[in-house]
Structure formats: structure tokens, C-alpha cells
Amino acid sequence: MEQAPKIISKEIYRSDTGQWLADAQNFRTALFTQIRVNAEPRTYEQRISANSNRAWYCLIPVGGTSCTMNVNYSYTTDRGLEFIHIISGKNGNAIYDNLAGAFTANWDTNPPVINTAKINRSSKNVTMTVTDNDRVNGWQIGAWDTREFGVTLKNAAGNIIQQPAQSWTESDYKTKNAVISYAGLPDGRYNVQSVYAKDLVGNIGTLSLNEDLLIDSTAPSITYRYENADPDGKLVKGLENLRINITDPSGDATLESLVLSGGPNSELVTLAFTSQGNGSYTPEYPRIYPVETSEDGFYTIEASAVDASGNRSSKKLNFLYQPANMITLDRMRTLATAVALKTSDNQPLAYIRTSILRRQDGSVITGELSGTLTVRKDAKFPLTLAGVTVAPGQTRVIVFDMGQGEERIYPVTPGIPGVTGSSQFALEFPQL
Incomplete structure (x- = not known):
């Protein structure tokens, strides 16, 4: 058979x-x-x-x-x-x-199409979106596909480097989003020539970029200066005289944030700042209570900087503080009453006496003079001055009536009666 x-x-x-x-x-x-x-x-x-x-x-x-x-x-x-x-x-x-x-x-025979590509310097990568129009959403989905992505760079020596993507995601069955990291390359200057995508049989789609790139893995350096010296642990008179300096080999670092903490009132506030050029910054003047001894607690400023490559650094400064034009008053004593008591010669028990006050330009201040009264957070009782009562840890606006510029007396009294102890306060008049 x-x-x-x-x-x-x-x-x-x-x-x-x-x-x-x-x-x-x-x-x-x-x-x-x-x-x-x-x-x-x-x-x-x-x-x-x-x-x-x-x-x-x-x-x-x-x-x-x-x-x-x-x-x-x-x-x-x-x-x-x-x-x-x-x-x-x-x-x-x-x-x-x-x-x-x-x-x-x-x-x-059809190459994939690169829709977009972007260099993300702060993330140290290149992102790209690729479409393979040959791919089908069915049992043949694996027959035509694009699974290789990368970026072509040229270093300063003229050497060509191809950096592949390690992973990608899919927006739909024919569109992929690839991320190519260049964080592992040596520091230096490069030219990102193009990105590429290769399908399973070797068809290559490219998109030209031709962008210069500085790869920098060095974090910015932060220094503090006050009167041309390091102010750490020292007395700073007026934060407007403090300088925060940011330096970086790339020359493109900036101050990112400035946070003030500590002091007798346990401050925690983000400060604004002003660039003075050449990487130097000055904090915007905050309203904080003077600290002249370490027993009252140091203030701390933490500066954070970032460069265009996404490298970050931060540095803290501990310092004592007083306003540049601060005048320290003698300790005043009064009775534990909220009433402005007077002595036999018709003087308040505790008071502030103003002489003729002048502005920074030398002119005599007349009429209303606005300022702020701050009472330390650890004060035993609130204070009343010029009709305004301020609780411990608070700051409020007060107004002195300077008349035609003559001498004035303003009583200082406890805000509540019957409390003994001490309350420290600060007056600030920006016009002076």
C-alpha cells in the first residue's frame, strides 16, 4: 500500500x-x-x-x-x-x-514617524513621541512594530554617541512615548544632533534637533556674606545688608527659594528676594524681632539653588539679628494695670518720648507717622501703645500723631491687668 x-x-x-x-x-x-x-x-x-x-x-x-x-x-x-x-x-x-x-x-518598507522630540535639561533626558502607522490593532499587532529609540549626540571631541532609551509607554496601539536619559554621560558640552526610532526590520525614522547641550552634574555653591565676612553665628544688622551668592561652573544657577526660621517667635516664613546681578541676592526685608544674644535663639536662613541642568543644593545660615537703625530703650517699669497711671508730676509710669523725627532725606516728619509694634512671642502679657493692643507673637500697625514735628509722649501699658512679668517689644518706622 x-x-x-x-x-x-x-x-x-x-x-x-x-x-x-x-x-x-x-x-x-x-x-x-x-x-x-x-x-x-x-x-x-x-x-x-x-x-x-x-x-x-x-x-x-x-x-x-x-x-x-x-x-x-x-x-x-x-x-x-x-x-x-x-x-x-x-x-x-x-x-x-x-x-x-x-x-x-x-x-x-515604511519607517516610523517621529512626531515630537524635546530636550529636558532639568530632568537630564530627551522625550520623544513616535507613530508606527504600519502597526495594526489585532492578532497581527506584533508583526509590524517599533521598539528601539534613541538620541544621537556629538561631544566636544567630535565623537558620535548614540544613547538608547531604556523604556517607553504607549498612548495607543501605534503611538509610543520614549524617554532617553543622558544623565550617565560625562560632564561637558555636546550637540544633540537628532533622535531616531527603529522598527523591527531596521527602518529608521529620524528628527533633527541640532541643539547645544551642557551636561553638568555639579550642584551650585552657596555662600553668605555680611560686611565682606562670613556671618554664620554672628550679629547681622539689617538683612538688607546680607548677600547670598550663588556660583556654578555652568554659569546658569539661580536662587530658587529662601526660608527664614527660628528666633524668639519661632518664625517659619518663605522670603522674597532680589537679584543684585552676578549671582548675588538680597532677601526682602522681613519684619522679625531682634535677637542680640544666643539665649534668645538664633535665626536660620536656608537658601536653595538650582542650575539649568537640575542640580540642586541648599545651605543654612545661623545668625543673630537686629535692624540696621535699631535704638534700644531702657527697661521700663509699670504696675500690673491696663490703665495709663501717672506719677505726681503728671508723667506716665512707662512711656515713649519722641523728639523731632526726621526722614532719611533729613526732612522733619509731621502729621501721622505709621509704623508697626511687635510683641515677642514669649511675652507675659500684651502691650498697649497709641491706642493699639498687641498680643504676644503679634505685629500690628500703630500711628503716632507728630503734629508739626514737636516732641510727643505715648504711654506704654499692659494690655490686660493683674499679670506680672516682662514683655519685650519692638517698634519699626520705615520712614526713619
């Missing part, structure tokens, strides 16, 4: 590369011109043909085991997927005709 043909192995010849292959596999373009088959011997002549064109065939003689047929499978445009089926049978009789195997040809 005769047996049907049985194929043992098969190969297809790719003439554009000169290779015999077990399968056609994935490729950009290809030309296949021969198929070779090995089969078990039979007592009849076997016919091996291509299912797509039965005129392409070869014959295995009686007792023979192989034959080679000429074919013409050319893939040079667009993209596609084809199964090259082989039919085996008995020559002259279709009784044994059967599918005996297949080669898979998967071709793609």
Missing part, C-alpha cells in the same frame, strides 16, 4: 543575501528564488509545488529524497504578511495532495 509524501525539512533561498533559510522571517525587502525540500523516499514520483503558483514545482524521483524548485517571491514595497505554502503529492494524481508546510514572509 502506498504512503502519502512526508516532508522532512524545507529551505527557501534568499537571492538578495545569498542565504538558504529555514524560514523567510522579518525583513525590509527581499527576493526569494528557490525552495529546496527533503522528503522520505516513495515508490512513486513525488511532486512538490508552491500553493500560490502551481507552475512552480519540482519532482522527486522514485526512491529519491530531495528536489529544488524555482520560484519568484519579491517584496519591495509597503508592508505585508504572506504565508508561502508548499503542496506535496503524487505526480500525475491529486490523491495525496496536501499542505506540507509554509514559510512566513513579513516585510515592511
Whole structure:
């Protein structure tokens, strides 16, 4: 009894590369011109043909085991997927005709499209969005795909560097978002020439950038200066005289934030600041209580700086503080009453006496003089001055009526009666 043909192995010849292959596999373009088959011997002549064109065939003689047929499978445009089926049978009789195997040809001549690309200097990476219009949302989703992304750079020595992406995300089935980090490259100046995306068969899409890039991993340096000296742990008279200096090899570092904390009132406030040029900054003048001894607690300023490469640094300064034009009053004593008591000569028990006051330009101050009264947070009782009562830890606006510039007396009294102890306060008049 005769047996049907049985194929043992098969190969297809790719003439554009000169290779015999077990399968056609994935490729950009290809030309296949021969198929070779090995089969078990039979007592009849076997016919091996291509299912797509039965005129392409070869014959295995009686007792023979192989034959080679000429074919013409050319893939040079667009993209596609084809199964090259082989039919085996008995020559002259279709009784044994059967599918005996297949080669898979998967071709793609279309490069992916790079939609956008951006250098993110602070994050030290390049982001890009890529579309592969050949990809399909179905069982063939893996047949045509783009999975390789990168950036091409040139360093100062003229060497070309290709930096690949380590991962990516998908916006939809044909759009990918890649992130290429260059943080591991040595510091120096580079030119980001282009980004690229490569699909499974080697089609490459590129997008030119041609942007200069400074890779800098050195954090900015922060120093504090007051009267040309390091003020750490020392008395600073007027924060407007304090300088915060930011230096960085890249020359593009800036002060990012300035935070004040500590002092007798346990301050915690973010300060504004003004650039003086050349990396030097001055804090905007805060209203804080003077601290002249370490027993009252140091103030702390923490400056944070950042450069264009995203390197950050911070530094703290501990200091004592008093306003630049501060006048210290003698300790005043009064009774534990909220009433402005007077002595026998008609003077308040505790008071502030103003002489003729002048502005910074020398003119005499007349009429209303506005200022602020601050009572220390650790004060034992609130204070009342010029009709305004200020609780411990508070600052309120007060107004002195200077008349035509003559001397004035303003009583200072406890804000509540019956409390003993001391309350320290500060007056500030910006016009003086």
C-alpha cells in the first residue's frame, strides 16, 4: 500500500543575501528564488509545488529524497504578511495532495514617524513621541512594530554617541512615548544632533534637533556674606545688608527659594528676594524681632539653588539679628494695670518720648507717622501703645500723631491687668 509524501525539512533561498533559510522571517525587502525540500523516499514520483503558483514545482524521483524548485517571491514595497505554502503529492494524481508546510514572509518598507522630540535639561533626558502607522490593532499587532529609540549626540571631541532609551509607554496601539536619559554621560558640552526610532526590520525614522547641550552634574555653591565676612553665628544688622551668592561652573544657577526660621517667635516664613546681578541676592526685608544674644535663639536662613541642568543644593545660615537703625530703650517699669497711671508730676509710669523725627532725606516728619509694634512671642502679657493692643507673637500697625514735628509722649501699658512679668517689644518706622 502506498504512503502519502512526508516532508522532512524545507529551505527557501534568499537571492538578495545569498542565504538558504529555514524560514523567510522579518525583513525590509527581499527576493526569494528557490525552495529546496527533503522528503522520505516513495515508490512513486513525488511532486512538490508552491500553493500560490502551481507552475512552480519540482519532482522527486522514485526512491529519491530531495528536489529544488524555482520560484519568484519579491517584496519591495509597503508592508505585508504572506504565508508561502508548499503542496506535496503524487505526480500525475491529486490523491495525496496536501499542505506540507509554509514559510512566513513579513516585510515592511515604511519607517516610523517621529512626531515630537524635546530636550529636558532639568530632568537630564530627551522625550520623544513616535507613530508606527504600519502597526495594526489585532492578532497581527506584533508583526509590524517599533521598539528601539534613541538620541544621537556629538561631544566636544567630535565623537558620535548614540544613547538608547531604556523604556517607553504607549498612548495607543501605534503611538509610543520614549524617554532617553543622558544623565550617565560625562560632564561637558555636546550637540544633540537628532533622535531616531527603529522598527523591527531596521527602518529608521529620524528628527533633527541640532541643539547645544551642557551636561553638568555639579550642584551650585552657596555662600553668605555680611560686611565682606562670613556671618554664620554672628550679629547681622539689617538683612538688607546680607548677600547670598550663588556660583556654578555652568554659569546658569539661580536662587530658587529662601526660608527664614527660628528666633524668639519661632518664625517659619518663605522670603522674597532680589537679584543684585552676578549671582548675588538680597532677601526682602522681613519684619522679625531682634535677637542680640544666643539665649534668645538664633535665626536660620536656608537658601536653595538650582542650575539649568537640575542640580540642586541648599545651605543654612545661623545668625543673630537686629535692624540696621535699631535704638534700644531702657527697661521700663509699670504696675500690673491696663490703665495709663501717672506719677505726681503728671508723667506716665512707662512711656515713649519722641523728639523731632526726621526722614532719611533729613526732612522733619509731621502729621501721622505709621509704623508697626511687635510683641515677642514669649511675652507675659500684651502691650498697649497709641491706642493699639498687641498680643504676644503679634505685629500690628500703630500711628503716632507728630503734629508739626514737636516732641510727643505715648504711654506704654499692659494690655490686660493683674499679670506680672516682662514683655519685650519692638517698634519699626520705615520712614526713619
